[in-house]
Amino acid sequence: MTHLEFPKAFTWGAATASYQIEGAWKEDGKGESIWDRFTHQPHRILNGDTGDIACDHYHHMLEDVTLMKDLGLQSYRFSISWPRILPDGTGRVEPRGLDFYDRLVDELLNTGIRPNATLNHWDFPQALQDKGGWANRASADWFTDYARVVFEKLADRIPQWATHNEPFVVAFSGYGDGSFAPGIASYHQALQATHHLHLAHGQTVQLYHQFGYPGEIGIVLNLAPFKPKTDDPADVAAAIRIEMFINQLFMDPIFKGQYPDELMAWLDGMTPEIQDGDMGVINQPIDFLGVNYYFSQIASFNPHGLFKLKTEPKVDPGWTITDKGWGICPSGLTELLTQIQEDYTLPPLYITENGTALGEPVDDTGFVNDQGRINYLRAHFQAAHQAIQKGVDLRGYYVWSLMDNFEWAEGYDLRFGLINVNFNDPERKRTPKASFEWYRDVIKHNAVPA
Numbered sequence: 146m147t148h149l150e151f152p153k154a155f156t157w158g159a160a161t162a163s164y165q166i167e168g169a170w171k172e173d174g175k176g177e178s179i180w181d182r183f184t185h186q187p188h189r190i191l192n193g194d195t196g197d198i199a200c201d202h203y204h205h206m207l208e209d210v211t212l213m214k215d216l217g218l219q220s221y222r223f224s225i226s227w228p229r230i231l232p233d234g235t236g237r238v239e240p241r242g243l244d245f246y247d248r249l250v251d252e253l254l255n256t257g258i259r260p261n262a263t264l265n266h267w268d269f270p271q272a273l274q275d276k277g278g279w280a281n282r283a284s285a286d287w288f289t290d291y292a293r294v295v296f297e298k299l300a301d302r303i304p305q306w307a308t309h310n311e312p313f314v315v316a317f318s319g320y321g322d323g324s325f326a327p328g329i330a331s332y333h334q335a336l337q338a339t340h341h342l343h344l345a346h347g348q349t350v351q352l353y354h355q356f357g358y359p360g361e362i363g364i365v366l367n368l369a370p371f372k373p374k375t376d377d378p379a380d381v382a383a384a385i386r387i388e389m390f391i392n393q394l395f396m397d398p399i400f401k402g403q404y405p406d407e408l409m410a411w412l413d414g415m416t417p418e419i420q421d422g423d424m425g426v427i428n429q430p431i432d433f434l435g436v437n438y439y440f441s442q443i444a445s446f447n448p449h450g451l452f453k454l455k456t457e458p459k460v461d462p463g464w465t466i467t468d469k470g471w472g473i474c475p476s477g478l479t480e481l482l483t484q485i486q487e488d489y490t491l492p493p494l495y496i497t498e499n500g501t502a503l504g505e506p507v508d509d510t511g512f513v514n515d516q517g518r519i520n521y522l523r524a525h526f527q528a529a530h531q532a533i534q535k536g537v538d539l540r541g542y543y544v545w546s547l548m549d550n551f552e553w554a555e556g557y558d559l560r561f562g563l564i565n566v567n568f569n570d571p572e573r574k575r576t577p578k579a580s581f582e583w584y585r586d587v588i589k590h591n592a593v594p595a
């Protein structure tokens with residue numbers, strides 16, 4: 146069998162996020178997060194699930210690092226829970242919260258695994274939500290102050306930092322359609338939140354660089370390629386609109402220091418308040434860009450839809466639609482990476498998330514023979530390899546996710562893990578899936594079967 150080899154320094158990783166795995170939602174002085182509040186409200190989450198216990202990673206951290214070691218993981222991407230560190234969002238620091246991440250980082254380093262930390266993977270402090278959350282301009286300063294506290298404790302040992310994970314989702318699922326915490330349905334607030342997320346990012350990058358910490362800082366965006374359904378100009382315009390809304394609304398301020406004019410005109414009446422100097426703060430040089438890739442979409446004109454368009458999943462020949470309703474489209478990954486590299490002057494890229502949930506059955510022992518996930522990952526790794534061949538400066542790949550976890554509004558129904566977690570078991574027994582063994586081989590050989 147032939148193999149596609151990856152560049153020598155390529156990093157293979159896996160990712161998780163604090164609220165999705167930690168549990169211990171009110172232990173050791175942790176404050177309430179917007180996801181704690183949201184999941185305890187009726188009808189927000191499928192089956193009424195919450196992250197109160199989740200994978201109980203807070204108490205299984207050592208076991209989880211041992212599993213990572215077994216997998217041969219080179220880097221672990223996790224996120225830090227803001228209210229675990231600052232229970233009220235600002236001011237008082239909870240040392241037990243900081244200690245948890247301190248121990249995790251030391252454990253990873255002792256094991257030879259590079260920590261990669263995200264400051265905001267959505268579990269925002271409820272105390273600050275009560276003051277307007279990301280819709281309040283002060284959120285940029287709240288976030289920078291939180292980042293400072295975390296950097297002071299951990300920046301000497303964490304070589305890679307991301308400010309936000311998928312700010313699009315924070316703004317538009319959290320404040321736009323309200324399907325995610327904090328559950329606000331106002332596109333005007335979503336746009337304002339977008340701007341403040343940008344500002345928080347820019348200020349934090351500035352701070353990190355000013356202090357001369359030894360590592361790198363960047364951001365993680367969810368990006369996707371969009372194709373028009375037909376060559377009818379109305380469909381073509383719809384595809385351009387959705388691309389501006391999801392990709393350029395985030396890429397342009399960061400890499401060009403401006404919002405896309407056409408989109409702002411389209412959003413007339415909802416556009417955010419921007420102060421003099423903001424765009425310069427946002428347009429900071431960053432050390433890497435993290436790309437989360439899950440799907441490609443086809444757009445068409447629809448007079449009744451939001452932004453007068455509708456989308457449907459794009460599926461590559463021979464592939465299907467996943468349990469989450471996402472079309473499997475490995476070719477879209479190559480396309481996306483080559484496209485953004487062409488459109489922007491970019492720092493090195495990482496795939497910071499990619500993975501799938503296919504509802505593959507668990508046997509009596511807890512084992513999952515997830516050939517579907519293996520096929521999915523193989524095809525996406527090949528697509529990433531092809532992008533590298535085409536000149537894309539891709540430095541690493543993080544599989545979502547290390548283990549099954551709390552999948553936001555879908556609770557525990559969707560299983561993205563390389564490791565099965567039994568959520569009915571108080572001990573949350575972990576069992577590596579077939580894909581775990583397969584990925585171990587990929588990492589070991591730094592190559593993917595062609």
Ligand code: FCB
Nearest residue numbers: 162310311545552553561
């Ligand atoms: C991404 C999120 C991540 C996970 C995957 C499936 O949008 O960043 O937390 O839920 O989707």
